[in-house]
Amino acid sequence: MERYSLGIDKLDENIQGIRSGYNIMIIGPPMSGKETIINNIVYQGLNDGEAAVIVTTREPGEDVLEWFNYNNLEISLEHLGIVDCVTKTLGVPTSDTANIRRASSPVDLTGIGVKISQFLEEFWMKKNIRKTRLCINSLSTILMYSNIQTVFRFLHVFTGRVKTAGAIGIYLVEEGMHDPQAVATLKQLFDGVIEIKEENDVHYIRTMGLSQKPSKWYEYTVEGAKIVLKDGE
Amino acid sequence: MVETGIPKLDEYLKGGIPRGKTLVYLNHPGVEGDVFGMQTLYHNLQKGAVCVYVTSSSNPGTMKDQFKEFGWNVHQFEDTLLIIDAYSSLIGALSNENFVVSDPENIGNMTEMIDKAMKEVPKGSIIMLGSLSTIMDLCGEEDTLKAVKIWNKLALLRDHVIIYNFTTWPYEESTLNSIKTELFNSVITVGGIAERVIFGQYFGVLKADWSDTKIKSMLFRVLRPGGIKIYIPKILVTGPFNAGKSSFIHSLSNRAVSVDRLGTTIALDHGHIEYKGFSAEIFGTPGQERFDPIIQMISGEAMGIFLVVDSTLPKDFIRAKQMLEITKGYGLPYVIIANKQDLPGALHVDEIRSHFNIPEDVPIIPTIATSKEGVFEAFDVLVEKITGGN
Numbered sequence A: 001m002e003r004y005s006l007g008i009d010k011l012d013e014n015i016q017g018i019r020s021g022y023n024i025m026i027i028g029p030p031m032s033g034k035e036t037i038i039n040n041i042v043y044q045g046l047n048d049g050e051a052a053v054i055v056t057t058r059e060p061g062e063d064v065l066e067w068f069n070y071n072n073l074e075i076s077l078e079h080l081g082i083v084d085c086v087t088k089t090l091g092v093p094t095s096d097t098a099n100i101r102r103a104s105s106p107v108d109l110t111g112i113g114v115k116i117s118q119f120l121e122e123f124w125m126k127k128n129i130r131k132t133r134l135c136i137n138s139l140s141t142i143l144m145y146s147n148i149q150t151v152f153r154f155l156h157v158f159t160g161r162v163k164t165a166g167a168i169g170i171y172l173v174e175e176g177m178h179d180p181q182a183v184a185t186l187k188q189l190f191d192g193v194i195e196i197k198e199e200n201d202v203h204y205i206r207t208m209g210l211s212q213k214p215s216k217w218y219e220y221t222v223e224g225a226k227i228v229l230k231d232g233e
Numbered sequence B: 001m002v003e004t005g006i007p008k009l010d011e012y013l014k015g016g017i018p019r020g021k022t023l024v025y026l027n028h029p030g031v032e033g034d035v036f037g038m039q040t041l042y043h044n045l046q047k048g049a050v051c052v053y054v055t056s057s058s059n060p061g062t063m064k065d066q067f068k069e070f071g072w073n074v075h076q077f078e079d080t081l082l083i084i085d086a087y088s089s090l091i092g093a094l095s096n097e098n099f100v101v102s103d104p105e106n107i108g109n110m111t112e113m114i115d116k117a118m119k120e121v122p123k124g125s126i127i128m129l130g131s132l133s134t135i136m137d138l139c140g141e142e143d144t145l146k147a148v149k150i151w152n153k154l155a156l157l158r159d160h161v162i163i164y165n166f167t168t169w170p171y172e173e174s175t176l177n178s179i180k181t182e183l184f185n186s187v188i189t190v191g192g193i194a195e196r197v198i199f200g201q202y203f204g205v206l207k208a209d210w211s212d213t214k215i216k217s218m219l220f221r222v223l224r225p226g227g228i229k230i231y232i233p234k235i236l237v238t239g240p241f242n243a244g245k246s247s248f249i250h251s252l253s254n255r256a257v258s259v260d261r262l263g264t265t266i267a268l269d270h271g272h273i274e275y276k277g278f279s280a281e282i283f284g285t286p287g288q289e290r291f292d293p294i295i296q297m298i299s300g301e302a303m304g305i306f307l308v309v310d311s312t313l314p315k316d317f318i319r320a321k322q323m324l325e326i327t328k329g330y331g332l333p334y335v336i337i338a339n340k341q342d343l344p345g346a347l348h349v350d351e352i353r354s355h356f357n358i359p360e361d362v363p364i365i366p367t368i369a370t371s372k373e374g375v376f377e378a379f380d381v382l383v384e385k386i387t388g389g390n
Ligand SMILES: Nc1nc2c(ncn2[C@@H]2O[C@H](COP(=O)(O)OP(=O)(O)OP(=O)(O)O)[C@@H](O)[C@H]2O)c(=O)[nH]1
Pocket: B239, B240, B241, B242, B243, B244, B245, B246, B247, B248, B263, B264, B265, B266, B285, B286, B287, B288, B339, B340, B341, B342, B343, B367, B368, B369, B370, B371
């Protein structure tokens, strides 16, 4: 069976590879570097020769590409697909590019779904890539515009698609933005969680459901484009 | 009748949607079902119809821009395309449209606007709901189903046609059932063929209460520009050595390649055809007997066959019938191409039929492949056999 790695050394040692078909929630407080974590996960995938599909709800697709550029991280554009849910809401006239397809808004779950499926098909059928990671950044924005049942139905379909495609799915959630009941409802759809917490201005990260026991809490810092973990508690 | 503008679909619906009736496109998540609604809207705007479009998941400007990638400009229909804006209020934006749903989470509000718009447009207009599922997401399943019944009645009173787009997210079983069976006069499913990923798309008529057509599903492709095209992934061209198979394929195709050596095909020919709402891949076999194993290999999963013969060479007709057997063509729709009609001694269609001893309903089409004569007629006939109602 295929395994995936996160690209975050101590967590990967602990997990020994994420099983294909897994859907994982990343949840943590604002300003904790979640964005950098997710970009690292994408970068690792591309480096491993996999494909990645990023659904971006907070910044235009071009800005996602720019992050890699700015940090001098070379990526294979052939393997990257971005579903941009932002640009069209800004009323800027743009068209799709080879890497960026634009949904009409974060409310347009139908359109987002079509574009995810198109990238999955393209990677699997045309480019013969057998491993893909789907990253949704973030579920929180989608939850701002659609109620929890709606988002649940959407995720029910796409976590299922991730499973059948043998991909992995990573879904980012802002802690404290939603009522805990909603987060608990969504958690039913996920196989594991990457949790982030902040105590006295220090950030910690751990995984749950990805290895036999939850991992330790690791203190970490964001250094440029990198996530640096210290030894765990 | 209001035509859908989707190739083949209007035929299946016996001309289109009668005034006062409703149609829903049931789109599986992830397939490009929304293009069906867009193509129907554009088709009717072009024919001069007045259309009301309810947008609930994008702002009106973005909605209109989305037509562009298919080569359709709806901005030119400012006077005949009216918008009910059920999106802007949702994100707290202002709207310039005449009909604005001020609270998209209140279904009564939506009904009010739909009623108002229906009264303002001429009888027999078209109302399109951009995304009924989004409305359902916002207003709840039960209330939305009730409202749909009201909208359908209002439309009937004024002879309007309502067309709905609905994404089949995993709603309650009872909700989906009522949508599939009782709520609408006609139901078109748009689905995906999936294995590890969705790699093919099809549509089919689930129901149309004014016609009794029960049809198999049709594969389709979405072209940008172009929109929905019926997709035929494999048509086979076979026939004896030197009959004109490669010439026939090249005449029919927008682009084609042949693997030939010294003027004879040694592996296969492949052509791609875009013609009259159809998109097809056509594969030609070699003709020489020494390639029979290859012919068998190429033939799998064909949807129809052209059997090309040289009309001046009746001695080769036995070989032609043999090739139909090798390709398992007898079970499939097939058409005989009576080629090289320009040469002296070319037999007539009737003479060829008597040589072949085949049923009357097998079409024989006279052609001159080198000058394209008859080749598109032959394509029409075969495609009609492949996609026909029965
Ligand atoms: N006069 C005339 N010549 C034709 C016609 N169709 C094909 N030819 C000629 O017949 C010869 C054979 O044509 P091809 O298209 O290569 O035949 P083919 O069936 O692919 O032949 P193989 O692959 O060798 O079996 C060529 O010289 C063509 O130019 C036609 O309708 N009229």
